[in-house]
Amino acid sequence: MAEMTFDPPRVDTGRQPLLLGTFGHTVNDAYTAFLPALLPTFHRHLGLDEATLAGLVALFGLSASLPGPLLGRLSDRFGEVPVTAASVLFSSVLLSLLVVVPSASLLFALVAVAGLGSAAIHPAGSMLVRRGARRPEFAVALFSAGGMLGYAAGPGLIAVARDIAGPALPVVLILPGLVAAAAILAFAPRNADSSVRPVAAAPRFDIRLVFGPVGLITLATASAFLPATAVLNGLPLYLMERHGLPETDPAIAGMLSTFSLAAAAGGIGIGFLAGRLPRTWLLAGVMSAGMPAFLALLWLAPGTAGFMVSLAAAGALSYAATPILVVAAQDLAPQAGATAAGMVFGLGFALAGLLYFGVGALQAQIGVGAALSIAFVAPIVSAILSVVVLRRAPAALPAPLIESLCACAAASGTGIVTCAPSCALSCNGVSRNA
Template identity: 85%
Template sequence: MAELTLDPPRVDTGRRALVLGTFGHTVNDAYTAFLPAMLPTFHRQLGLDEATLAGLVALFALSASLPGPLLGRLSDRFGEVPVTAASVLFSAVLLSLLAVVPSAPLLFALVAVAGFGSAAIHPAGSMLVRRGARRPEFAVALFSAGGMLGYAAGPGLIAVARDLAGPALPFVLILPGVLAAAAIHAFAPRNDENTVRKVAAAPRFDMRLVLGPVGLITLATAFAFLPATAVLNGLPLYLMERHGLSGGDPAIAGTLSTFSLAAAAGGIGVGFLTARLPRTWLLAGVMSAGMPAFLALLWLTPGTTLFVAALAAAGALSYAATPILVVAAQDFAPRAGATAAGMVFGLGFALAGLLYFGIGALQTQIGVGPALSLAFVAPAVSAILSVLVLRHTPAASSVSLVETVCACAAASGTGIVTCALSCALSCNGVSRNV
């Protein structure tokens, strides 16, 4: 059972964890954006063709997602703070070396390993930010939004550094990551600073995570992420085919930027709503509302007010389910929360990419528009799976009203620390007893 300590709670612990975890995710994902920003350089300097560059991107996507559950075990075993800090440092060093890699074989080897930093920070960071958070879904939403903002800023950062740094470019690029990792390691709260004791980690990877509710949540995540994957990869092609836009048309770049910014805002909005609405039906509603917004993109003219409105709505709803799904997976695996988060972030994204391969194959058979339509209605499958699984979310053991009030008051920092030694469910959502 998760027990409250008798020490007065430290009210700033949750805020520090949230800020530093989100900051680490922002910095890490800014580094991951270096790869797409440097693809033209690899084409020009190393002579790589389009197919080879696509393989490079696919390799990084796999290394940044598939190892997530296994690397999440590191966080469950050694703690979120050191793994989060090490992940940022790992990404900073290896991805900064992209600026000076001398050959294609070394480039592929570097990219294959560099993705591990992203694979590790998602499970570790998502556990760190919910420390002391009264609304864990909101904390994970901010964590996710920070990554999106970092990814959007990455190409601009490497362009500025390239103009200013000269031969010292890799060292200049590494520096922000080193500073961020040091700040996380020095100032992020450890387990003994939390008001709720950490549940002991499971001694090994539990295959029931794959075959049980966490596995179903991961599958639901894949269908939930498929529309966003289709927009980012297939919608530009559709706009070129249907509306005659060129590959460099500002409307295409503006479409992707608007979609990404709206996605960052949407997750935060859903994080707010989880405190006011049942998360099962909120999740189903978010997924259901997103489908008509995505489908409208296939019929509206780019650049019009209605198209921008539909695009913003689709973006806001595209990843809005992420915080609910991640927190639900962690609640189903209280002894392996980071491993469960790694499955959602890692395997969920990887399966979404695999599903999109099928959509891509259909594009040549039935056309881009009809194939994208199938991707855009995929959240219906996710909504059904999510409702079925989340209806059985672990509940707290029964405790008296006095115990619950006293324990939750202590956890929330009101200073009432003498009347309850334990509670079955922490008020801040950090740990659930199963």
């Protein structure tokens, strides 16, 4: 008889990790928004000029992204629950200290270390929310959307805390992170509570992840996220030059808010569709459909109905590839799922920023509009890579039918041979064949 490698599934396995992982990501990213919200304070009280503040932001971006694959190893080794909780607590403590940092040297040191919390939570949290989920792309999409919502709420959290805390401001700011970390540790099921037995992690970082299909997924991520990076950093400048808008024009602030909210909604929508449509062609379609919406922003006048529709469409499609790319990378590295997710979340975003430096250099040579046009068509590279690579990723059959068959086989103890080769369930966040 075939030996079944999973236990009978429990009904609520996927919901609790999903809620707790998303909650932790929301709280963590609220703290990451403290830095941009406090830049005027650093300028006023520490005397930092614009170039120094830009360097501070860049330093945090590197700290919060590049160590992702290495910190993902912690999750693969020790489990996603303790690493997710520790990441939230780490970010809450260090980033809350920004409000009382006394000097520029300590500020840079604090920022350089504080980004590690975000670098760790993305691979660990994305594995946690997948635990037992029937639609892993949808789970990762909710996880990503929670981070965007938290980032939007961060500046408001500082404002409210200042009104009620007084001298105890850092302590008050730490409390949400402390509560979130405690809730994750107390209520998130460990591997022993999962519906599938854990898979042993690889003993060390596998360099083949970089040069194999996961590395190609990371490159696809970089080109897929380049248009969003260009919108958030370059489009305001273009609108100021082409349409004569002042930098304080409400249209610019409204543009960024609309784009971010649409991105959160789009990621959830695509994550929902990923369980119902072939993910390879869905991913290619999302990237292809986004290019006309991005390019239209260069020709339409800001504030018009057409501009807002194109902006919302571009935002909805900008990060929609995230859940599909993250899940594909995890499935391609079944013994190092968090490390693979760290490559997508960390190196992918870092490479997108590096590519934007090239776009910035082109702006001086060929103009802002022409350079942004190149950035906006970059997802075609990602679409090609995705079609090639995702054909090699393990694909699960529709969950309800297969889970029912395999649960029946496991419950009966018969070990039905015809069920074993085709059954795919989430094992510690990674699809595994029974």
